[in-house]
Amino acid sequence: MATELTIALAKGRILDETLPLLARAGIEPVDDLNSSRKLVFATSQANIKLVLIRSADVPTYVQYGAADMGVAGKDVLAEHGGEGLYERVDLKIAPCRMMTAGFADRPMPRTRLKVATKYPRITRQFFLEQGRQVELIKLYGSMELAPVVGLADIIVDLVDTGNTLKANGLTPLEHIMDISSRLIVNRASLKMKNQPVKELVGKIEKAVK
Numbered sequence: 001m002a003t004e005l006t007i008a009l010a011k012g013r014i015l016d017e018t019l020p021l022l023a024r025a026g027i028e029p030v031d032d033l034n035s036s037r038k039l040v041f042a043t044s045q046a047n048i049k050l051v052l053i054r055s056a057d058v059p060t061y062v063q064y065g066a067a068d069m070g071v072a073g074k075d076v077l078a079e080h081g082g083e084g085l086y087e088r089v090d091l092k093i094a095p096c097r098m099m100t101a102g103f104a105d106r107p108m109p110r111t112r113l114k115v116a117t118k119y120p121r122i123t124r125q126f127f128l129e130q131g132r133q134v135e136l137i138k139l140y141g142s143m144e145l146a147p148v149v150g151l152a153d154i155i156v157d158l159v160d161t162g163n164t165l166k167a168n169g170l171t172p173l174e175h176i177m178d179i180s181s182r183l184i185v186n187r188a189s190l191k192m193k194n195q196p197v198k199e200l201v202g203k204i205e206k207a208v209k
């Protein structure tokens with residue numbers, strides 16, 4: 001009997017671009033993932049199932065082996081820390097940049113810079129490496145609002161076209177890292193299910209090319 005494999009995916013722009021890749025690797029969900037309320041989906045391959053979770057939870061499911069593999073943005077992976085998993089393939093989907101952003105014409109404060117972000121780990125590390133002391137303000141969304149209402153001096157967020165920043169009068173300032181989605185694999189699965197996992201990773205890698 002073929003080894004069971006579970007792949008963790010998240011709804012949204014990453015899913016829309018991941019499904020065609022999986023289809024090229026021979027894996028197609030039996031139901032429509034976008035319209036269904038189900039969280040577990042059978043696929044055209046009897047031994048492979050998909051689970052649909054929040055994007056920030058994908059690395060956690062893979063870390064603990066609840067999913068053998070997953071697709072997550074580099075931003076989510078870097079914020080998670082990567083314990084218990086391997087990053088195997090750059091899927092080159094949902095590319096963007098993580099940047100600091102603020103008002104171009106506003107002088108930086110002499111006291112501690114206030115930075116609003118949903119990426120506290122990455123932000124702390126970025127400023128630590130530069131020896132800059134900052135006060136972190138953790139938010140869960142709409143970061144662009146924080147400098148506008150004076151909650152923070154700058155933000156750390158993902159920038160694609162730059163339109164969201166521009167619409168709020170903000171400018172991208174410093175580049176932190178390039179982002180794209182990655183295929184991640186649970187460390188134990190790679191050992192215990194080596195052959196089927198390697199085979200599937202290879203097929204997805206080929207689909208990307």
Ligand code: AMP
Pocket residue numbers: 013073094095096157158159160161162163164165179
């Ligand atoms: P944009 O206006 O095109 O620069 O897009 C910026 C907005 O979209 C911000 O709210 C970002 O958090 C979000 N965003 C941009 N690219 C991505 C991505 N690849 N994954 C998730 N969110 C993104």
